[in-house]
Amino acid sequence: MISLRQLMNTKQIFWISVLSIAVIFSTIAAISFGGVDVELKNIFTGTISPLELEVLANIRGPRVLLAAVVGAALGISGAALQGLFRNPLADPGLIGVSAGAALGAVSAIVFFKDGLFGLQFGIFLVPLASVLGSLIVIGLIFTLTSGFTQSGITYMLLVGIALNALATVGIGFLTFISNDSQLRGLTYWMMGSFGSANWQLLIPTIIIVTIAIANLFMISKKLDIIQLGEVEAHRLGINIRLIKMTIVLCSAFMIGACVSLSGIIGFIGLVVPHLVRLLGGANHTFLLPGSALLGISISVLSDLFSRIVITPAELPVGLATSALGAPFFLWLIIRLGKN
Amino acid sequence: MSVAFKNISLSYKEKVILEDISFCISRGELLGIVGPNGSGKTTLMKLVAGDFMPSKGVIKYDDKDLKRVSLLERAKYRSVMSQSQNIIFDFTVKEIIQMGVIGGYGLKNEKEVAKKIQHIIKLLDIEKLFFRSIQTLSGGEQQLVHFARALIQIWEMSHYETSKYIFLDEPTSNLDLKQEVKILDITKNEVKKGLGAMVIFHDLNLTAHYADKVLMLSKGKIAAMGNPSDIFTPDTLEAVYGLKVKVLKKPFRIFHF
Numbered sequence: 001m002i003s004l005r006q007l008m009n010t011k012q013i014f015w016i017s018v019l020s021i022a023v024i025f026s027t028i029a030a031i032s033f034g035g036v037d038v039e040l041k042n043i044f045t046g047t048i049s050p051l052e053l054e055v056l057a058n059i060r061g062p063r064v065l066l067a068a069v070v071g072a073a074l075g076i077s078g079a080a081l082q083g084l085f086r087n088p089l090a091d092p093g094l095i096g097v098s099a100g101a102a103l104g105a106v107s108a109i110v111f112f113k114d115g116l117f118g119l120q121f122g123i124f125l126v127p128l129a130s131v132l133g134s135l136i137v138i139g140l141i142f143t144l145t146s147g148f149t150q151s152g153i154t155y156m157l158l159v160g161i162a163l164n165a166l167a168t169v170g171i172g173f174l175t176f177i178s179n180d181s182q183l184r185g186l187t188y189w190m191m192g193s194f195g196s197a198n199w200q201l202l203i204p205t206i207i208i209v210t211i212a213i214a215n216l217f218m219i220s221k222k223l224d225i226i227q228l229g230e231v232e233a234h235r236l237g238i239n240i241r242l243i244k245m246t247i248v249l250c251s252a253f254m255i256g257a258c259v260s261l262s263g264i265i266g267f268i269g270l271v272v273p274h275l276v277r278l279l280g281g282a283n284h285t286f287l288l289p290g291s292a293l294l295g296i297s298i299s300v301l302s303d304l305f306s307r308i309v310i311t312p313a314e315l316p317v318g319l320a321t322s323a324l325g326a327p328f329f330l331w332l333i334i335r336l337g338k339n
Numbered sequence: 340m341s342v343a344f345k346n347i348s349l350s351y352k353e354k355v356i357l358e359d360i361s362f363c364i365s366r367g368e369l370l371g372i373v374g375p376n377g378s379g380k381t382t383l384m385k386l387v388a389g390d391f392m393p394s395k396g397v398i399k400y401d402d403k404d405l406k407r408v409s410l411l412e413r414a415k416y417r418s419v420m421s422q423s424q425n426i427i428f429d430f431t432v433k434e435i436i437q438m439g440v441i442g443g444y445g446l447k448n449e450k451e452v453a454k455k456i457q458h459i460i461k462l463l464d465i466e467k468l469f470f471r472s473i474q475t476l477s478g479g480e481q482q483l484v485h486f487a488r489a490l491i492q493i494w495e496m497s498h499y500e501t502s503k504y505i506f507l508d509e510p511t512s513n514l515d516l517k518q519e520v521k522i523l524d525i526t527k528n529e530v531k532k533g534l535g536a537m538v539i540f541h542d543l544n545l546t547a548h549y550a551d552k553v554l555m556l557s558k559g560k561i562a563a564m565g566n567p568s569d570i571f572t573p574d575t576l577e578a579v580y581g582l583k584v585k586v587l588k589k590p591f592r593i594f595h596f
Contacts, residue, residue: 088428224430225438227430232419235388235413236414236438236492238410277429
C-alpha cells in the first residue's frame, strides 16, 4: 500500500490540505449565493423552503457540480499535457482537443439540432457530437504520428496545433453561415457557461472524468521521469507510447465531455498547473491532484462571480476565467523572459 | 557475458551512417570510442543503448538479441548518459537522482534507495546540491547530477554480481579538470568492480589513460581497434583526423603542436 508520505513531501501535503479546504469553502459559497440565496444550515434543521430545495436540487446543485467537474478536468489535463510535452504553455486547447470538441458541438447546433438527429438524440446530440469531435482530432493525431510514435513529442504537438487551426476555421465558417437564433446560442456557448447543467448529462460526464483522472494518477511517477526527456525515459524502461496514449486519450474524453456541457472555458488548463508548481513543486504526484483541486476552486468561484456580478443577468463564465487568466499568463511570460 | 555488436550497419534514406561494425564490451573493461566530429560515435551509442535498431546486423546483451530484451530488462542491465539534457520544470537534484533508481523512484525499498543515494552523492561530492533545483545549477554541476543518475541506475555497493554496463557520451564536456578526473576515476573504479563501460571521449590523452581498449571511428567505419598505445600511432591519427601529430611513448602523450 502506498502512503501519502511516499508521494509528497510535508510542504506538499500541507498545500493539498489547504487546497482541499478551499474546495469545500468555495463550493459552499457557490451553492449558497446567487439569484436566490440559500441558507445551507436550513437543510440540517429541516426548515428549507420548497423554493430553496428546488434551486439546490435542480439548478444550483448540478451547476456547481458541473463547474467543479470541468475545473478538475481542465486543471489536471493541463498539468498532464504540460508534463507530457515538457512545455509550460501546453494545455488542452493547444493540441486541438478543445477546438475539435467545439467544432463537433457547433456542427450539431447549426446542422442537426432542428432536424431528425435533434429529435432522435434530444439533449444528448450536442455532447455526443462534441466528444466525437475531440475523438476525431485525437484519431487524426494518432494517424499522422503513426500511432503516437513518430519523431517525438514536439512533432505531435505541432500536428495538434495545425489541427487546432483547422478546427478553428471550421468553427468560424459555421458561425458565419448560422442564422440569428443559432448565432446567439453559439456565441453564448463559445464564451462558456455552466448554466445548462442537468443531471442527465452530468452523471455520464462525472463517470468519464473520474475514470480519466484515476488513469492519470496511476502514471504520475512515470510522467516525472519523462521530464528527463523522451529518450532518457525510454532508456529508464518507460513505455512512452503507452504514457502518450493514456494522457492524450484521457484528456480527449474529459475535455470532449466537459466542453459539450460548458462550452469553452479558457485559461484554467494553462494557468492552474503553474500556480500549483509555484506552491509546492513540479512532481506530478503532487501536481496532478493539486491542479485538480485548484481547478475546482477557480472554476466554481469564477461561476459564482459570473452569476452575482450583474444579477439577475449572467456573465459568461469563460469571460471571467479569461479575465483572470490572461493577465496571469502575461505575468508568466514576462517572468519567463526575465529568467 | 558481454554487449556484442555483430556486423552492424545503419542507413537512413540511402545514406550510410555506420557500416559493418563489430565489437564487444566485456565486464570489467572500459571501451573508449574516439573519432572526428560526425564519424558516428553518438549514433553508435544510441544503437547500443537500444534507442533504435540497426538496418543490418545483431546487437546482443549477454547472448540475447536486443530486440527481445524488454524495456525494463534493458534499464536494469545498462544505463546511458547523453551529452546534454534539458529539464524544463523545477525538479530538485534529489528527485532527478531518484529517477535513476529503476522502480525505486520514491516508492519501493525506500530506506535501501536512500542509502544508495547518500553513497553516490558522497562519492561525487554533490551533497550541497542535493536539495537545490536543477535549474539553478551550472552546466558542470548539472552534468555531475546526470552522471549520478546514470550511475545509480546500475550501481552495486561492492562487486557487480551480474552483467551491468554504463554508456557515457562525452561525460566530461562541461566539467573543469578536477571534476573531469573525478568522473573518469569513479567510472574506472566501478569497472574494476566488474562493471562494463563504453565512453565516448573527446580527448585522446584521456582516452589513452583510462580506456582498456579503444575503437576509432572514421566516416561510419572502424578505422582501428585495440590497445590505446597500439592504435594511437601518428599514421593512423593523421589518416583519421587529417592532422599531423607526435606520439611520445613514455609517458604516453599525443601532441599536435
